Amino acid sequence: MKTSVAIIGAGPSGLLLGQLLHKAGIDTVILERQSPDYVLGRIRAGVLEQGMTDLLREAGVGARMDREGLVHDGFELAFDGRRERIDLKSLTGGKTVMIYGQTEVTRDLMEAREATGGVTHYEVSDVQLHNLKDGAPYLTYHKDGQAQRLDCDYIAGCDGYHGVSRQSIPADTLKVFERVYPFGWLGVLADTPPVAEELIYASHPRGFALCSMRSPTRTRYYVQVDADEKVEDWPDERFWSELKARLPADTAANLVTGPSIEKSIAPLRSFVVEPMQYGKLFLLGDAAHIVPPTGAKGLNLAASDVSTLYRILLKVYREGRNELLERYSAICLRRIWKAERFSWWMTGLLHNFPDTDAFTARMRQTELDYFVGSEAGRTSIAENYVGLPYEPIE
Secondary structure (H helix, E strand, O other): OEOOEEEEOOOHHHHHHHHHHHHOOOOEEEEOOOOHHHHHOOOOOOEEEHHHHHHHHHOOOOHHHHHHOEEEOEEEEEEOOEEEEEEHHHHOOOOOEEEOOHHHHHHHHHHHHHHHOOEEEOOEEEEEEEOOOOOOOEEEEEEOOEEEEEEOOEEEEOOOOOOHHHHOOOHHHOEEEEEEEEEEEEEEEEOOOOOOOOOEEEOOOOOOEEEEEEEOOEEEEEEEEEOOOOHHHOOHHHHHHHHHHHOOHHHHHHOOOOOEEEEEEEEEEEEEEEOOEEOOEEEOHHHOEEOOHHHOOHHHHHHHHHHHHHHHHHHHHHHOOHHHHHHHHHHHHHHHHHHHHHHHHHHHHHOOOOOOOHHHHHHHHHHHHHHHHOHHHHHHHHHHHHOOOOOOOO
């Protein structure tokens, strides 16, 4: 087989890149290790920046999102028994965020690719990348027990933190930046009405909590837990009790509980590799960077990587601007490090750390007071939360 761009990974970033390139007349083939049902079964982020929603519309897959997604003009910070609203729309000149689950984004992209006849090979194994620096790149893999080869011009590695793409780059050419946090998020999905119309990020002496949602009838709640906690030690009753304890009293009183339909613990880490390209291989999303979910940046950063590579490839194929390929990593990393900073800051501001002394705890409380009590502070939070603009490709 031969294609223009080989994409490894059929998650939202790989599918979105494939859809955009297809609309531009650039051929792609996607290889995915898992089955379609497995990919759709991943429970992930649900807050989309305006830049990502605009990109989904550009790809022609925004119709259901616009019908069913929930536009949020703000969110709340809860601490010291009070709730403070960050008015995103008024503080950022009209920008908002969209509540629309990653599973739904993936489903829309899968259906669009199937409708256009795009080639996606699921349940492939032993994917290997060849000739990344010299000559024409190609991939080998096994499908249904048969060895296969896929020749291409470029390879997009959208296969996540544990994928083969980053592992195919010599370790001595990558610089790794990482921080692993000493806690995780225990998340529960339930068919219950949200406790509030917008998200609530809560800081409490017992630990962080987040009240989120997927729809007017489906909620997603989180509580901070120790890194070594087990899901089986958290029956529903214990979870709801702990969540209520971390929320302001009036909010806890309005919380509607119910049986969980999904429960999991996500570890938290900050992770970046530089550079994000090696020859004709380009890393996107979790293959190159991970953020703690506090700032709602993970999926949105992947989308910004997609936008950057897509617009570079347009100029390469249409205008012969091959020199732009060398700028991919630098362009992406400028935005990534700013998002990493915001996610790191939000995580440190709202979570309890095991080694926090009384002075540090009071300084954290004072910083919350300062930021919500200052127009400049609220604006800084709002600008980062709705997402910084995508850098144009000139």
